[in-house]
Amino acid sequence: MTTLHTDNPRDNEILESLDDDQFKAASTIDGPVRIIAGAGAGKTRTITHRIAYACSIGAWNPAETLAVTFSVKAADEMKARLLRLGVDEAVQAATFHSAALSQVRSAWYELSDAPFPQIIDDARAVLSTALKRADATMDMDPMQMRDILSEISWMKVSLIAPDDYVRVCAALHRIPPANLDPEAMAAVTVAFEHEKSSRNQMDFNDILLIGCNIIERQPEIAEHIRSHARHVTVDEYQDVSPLQHRLLQLWMGEGRSICVVGDAAQTIYSFAGASSYYLRHFAEEFGPLSADVQLNTDYRSTPQIVNYANMVLSGSPENEMYLTLRSPRNGGKRVNTVVFPDDSSEVQAIAQRIMRMMRNGHDTASIAILTRVNAQQRAVCAALAERHIRYQVRTDSGWQSSQVHVPDVTGAERHDQSKVLENASKLVTVSTIHAAKGLEFAHVFIIGCSEGLIPFCSGEEESLEEERRLMYVGITRAEDVLTLSFARTARAGGYTERRPSRFLLRNR
Template sequence: MSGFEFLNEKQKEAVTYTEGPLLIIAGPGSGKTRTLVERVSYILNKKNVEPKNILLATFTEKASRELITRVSENIKSDVNISEMYIGTIHSICLRIIDENIEKSILKRNYKVLDELEQKFFIYKNLKRFESIEGFENFFTEMNAHNSWKKAGVLKKWIDKINEEKLDNENIKKSVDKKILYLNAVHERYRELLFEENSLDFSNIQLECLRILLENEDVLEKIRKDIKYVMIDEYQDTNTVQEKLFLLIAGEKKNICVVGDDDQGIYRFRGATVRNILHFQKNFKENECKKIELDINYRSNKDIVDFCNLWNNQLNWDGWRYDKNITSGKERINNAFGVVKISETLEYKWEEKLCRFIIFLKNTGKIKDYNQVAFLFRSVRNFRTLRLIETLEHRGIPVYSPRSNLFFKREEIKFLIGIFVMIFPQSTEVIFTKGYGIEDYYKECYEVAKKVIRTDEILINHMKSIRERFKDDECEIKSPNFLGLFYKIISAGSESIRKYFNLTENHILKNRSMYNLGIFTDILNKFDELCSLENMTKTNSRKIIDYFFNRHLKFLIENGMGEYESLREYAPCGAVSFLTIHQGKGLEFPCVIVGSLEEYPTVERDEKQMKLELALTKPFEPEYRIKEFDFWRTYYTAFSRAKNLLALTCIENSYKPVPSMPFKRVYEELKDVSDSNFQFQKLNFEDVKEINIKEIFAFTSHISLYNLCPRIYKLQKKYNFVPTKNKGMIFGVLVHETLEDINKNIFMGKNLDFNIIKEKFIENYNNIYKKNRVNIEKDILKSGEESILYYYKNYKNLFDEIKDIEIKLSFVEEKYILEGIIDLVVEKDGEIQIIDFKTGKRNENEKVYINQLEIYAYLLKGKYGKEIKKGKLYYLGEKENRMTEINFSREKLSNAIKSFNDTAERILREDFECYFDEKREFCKSCMLREICKNEKIEKEINNIEENSDVCR
């Protein structure tokens, strides 16, 4: 339901001003998300445009999901939200690339590298960059003493060139040898990347822009479809992103950008505050309207006034928009809204903070510890980590997923220790190489040894695995590292169940499960980087060396974060310790800001800063960049507070602390121990719940849950990476080749057997590059034959194709269902849907029919008529490949009801195990022993309970 009538006048103006460029400067807590959501609703509901006519982009996955949720609640039920270009900037760019893959440098099944994978990619190819002239000169003053650090430095500069869309031709004219070297590195890197059919995050938007610039037909279609462009957090955009959005907006210029220049804190990621400060200069004078949302509904007046004071004490000299932010929040506190918590000695400071938080909890001022958040520049320094230890020692749980504590957790040390134990070569390969990581591995070994000391089941299980790697003449293949992990887990013994808890859901209480999920991702990425399908006695020694002394070593030395939930940014029962950047976009009743010893003039790597300024012309005066960034960072931190803001430090007159930038505002604050600070007048709101709907896909969610709720929980809640399934990969290969056939015919292109065979081989090669899994020749042959059979014998369908690969969405109160229909045909005015299955008919046919019924229900709104028939095509069958289904309103209604029932069970987290020893799935499941033991324990408990009743 629309909330337009609850908007203030400026918000209403921003909603209804839809034609032409619009700049919305939205201060903290000013309702920018609500304004954007209402603007989308207004355009859809009042202007009656189609969903595909709207592009709405933001930066983080959390913000994206929240936008999707809130938009879905405000639009008509029959609107297909999946047609809208809504999501993160990167996801929208990927969609445009996918829709125009034939125009891309990439091929189908390209791989998107995350930051870690990108760094490993550069590290793996470092010799290719060392051979470029200028390598030694470039790294002379770069503080990179080993190959891993050099890879990290090169990654930074490659991303910088991509994000700024620096013109290589202009760079070549530079007289700076370091810049010339970087240009050559960038060109070679892109060649290597595309050879592997891969993309990194900075190249996603660059490739999307290239496709639009070099293909007029694609740009024309995009502009025809997208009539309204809206970008959230515009101060965080980089040069490429601005070029991209202005290009899409085109001559219509219906582009609305929302942001706050005072919160532009992502320069290190390529963002430039220039985009929002100079946005109006992209258009003719007075053509771009500017609206300021200047009422802060988040923070008390004291906090708003303090934030204004912080910004106003600096002379910006025109490098920010002048603002007068006021508080629109009803005052609930009669105590000071901004205070300081200070001491002169560290142990007294820690004790004072503990007593303050405990007092708030014991007096009922806060109901939950999660109402308090600490914000620091870094949560990895010794002082912050020691404060975390102190709080936890005093019984105050701490949630700090970016404190790099992952490899210090017992469950991770246990698992690494187990991996050390199962390889006979460990002593020689791991403990005697002198890589500087031996002590950590010995500690892991001792942890695992202590845990499994009396666990005969696991010890014997490990012995059986270890036997495979002993040096003898027999070449018995073993799984890759991810496969080994699941073999270890499959023991289901007491030691495993100590960390493998499938019943507790709380992030902190069951942190071990979430961390194990991250560990599966580490193992899977290693297997992919090494193209490792299995280990043999021949290759195991080399693989073990690389895994422990390269891959894992780099991760341990650089540190890793722990699990962060999209839904729970402040888990109940714990105080949050976050970086200021991590806290951006969040809000807390009580915010305690530290790191008051920092200065804007501190530059940890001056040489790299100078190179950056030589490579890119700075927007702001060079000598003021650090100062501006410093002020924006702490303004962002201060404005997170709703009811109480506290500045905290260990005062030191020698250093001095607090530093000069804070001194003026800090000295005027009352300390919490001041007699004038009246605790009894202090009141706190609850932590705001993030409104995020679950998004379910039929195959990857509903079918998986129906197969096994426990496996669903493992993969979807704890994010365990499943092992590569050759059958599924083969299915993708066949399915995508079928899609290519249908798409080419739909577009009027010529096809023959040879073209189809070539496309099949190309698809397989690309799938292999992405997944590194071989499919046997005889299986590939059978897949090719089934595809050619379809092309030869079902040409009657080709003249009837109406649509292919149709994306659909179904919005319910608590979730969104998404699906893709393989093929839509129309004959004599009757529309039919066809779904392809790569296997044979099996017991799942009822599930497949149910899926088609739901798709028929969803498709009705697109074509304005009921879908009465559907077909299932089984490529694995030799005869009777097609099953025809007749739909009725009753069947479609029952299908939706059945789906709703399943979705409701998932939402209420009903993951009860239905273990059955006779069931085929349970026989081969890696959770078999765990589920079996649980079932036995339940039966014993039931017998004991019944015995008690009888007595």
């Protein structure tokens, strides 16, 4: 039984700034806890204060405490927040892969005399050899190579062995990539794994598989690993794959000091094996729960933006599993929906709008243009560059920076651009919606809101639901102003007219 410094946890200054729901989650430190946290609801604040509180009263040993999230940046931010709250630096904040890599490295030389495998940076060379070994000798373009590697990754994180792949494809009506049939795809996978082993290499998902294997087969090492993970917190739990879930189960063993936080409405990586199933069924696996808390107050966005986000989800046949958000903010502008004649007009008008915003003193770092796919970004960047607006690009594979240099100008031109250049040190963000997850901006433009882009699918129910959640994630990146737009045709004078996205709604 945990002993508190006072009879009332509210007396602890670590918890005093939390709202009632956040407080309930953060002050419950015994047993399994689930936190369903909507966009902008302060989930990172809640879980870091929970960890800090448990450590401050001596209920948890920081060296036995592990916080897991899905990106290095998020892990670093969590660690920094914990240190600011006075938590001993022995507490671990890591991604699944970095935590597992540390565990595998420490155990490797106790178990093997072989050199530690090299982690692959670029798997295309390995795949190229594997294709030849599997007699899949047709020419593969870079896109097909990428799709094959993605399919191999999906199999691995979904815990599907090559021998089972044909059966799974038949059951799920799954079509392999690159015009391969299921048998050929399975053969390529086997060849890929053999080639990787012959080079003494492994990919990131191998780290998790090896970690699972060590814990399952080496009881003494397993106990040592578990001794550093007696109190586990998992962020973004809606994005856990079957492989990550298996590793988590092995970390926990018989332990039940686990807290998970997530939001089913923000599950946007199903194509990569992520599933909100484990979040939704957490009580069945780990129950009875000590606390099951919903954080539905969005402190980030205006009521108008929150209302729009709620309306997008309300059209879902699965809307009962999604939170309904509320905003405590006052005022705000209506969500703008703008129609343009063609793609060029759309990006040119948005770039011009940003130019006016900059002249009026808006911080360019607070502005984002969000796209559904990477290919849309080229025209956006060209329109910004024409106006000498500096920007950074966030694709689905990471950040790219672009510094746009302004040529020498004189007279009226110099005077006209001087206000713009006062903020050249700040960059407009151009990002896919996937890559913008976890970020927030005062002003957000979501372009290309037409059928075929948002949603970007052929109408299958599961894919459509993922697209709905993706639109929700894009909308909830906006703090103050949200503009949704689409172009009627691809180019001026085009005859094929697009239909507006089904997610464009009439404001209420």
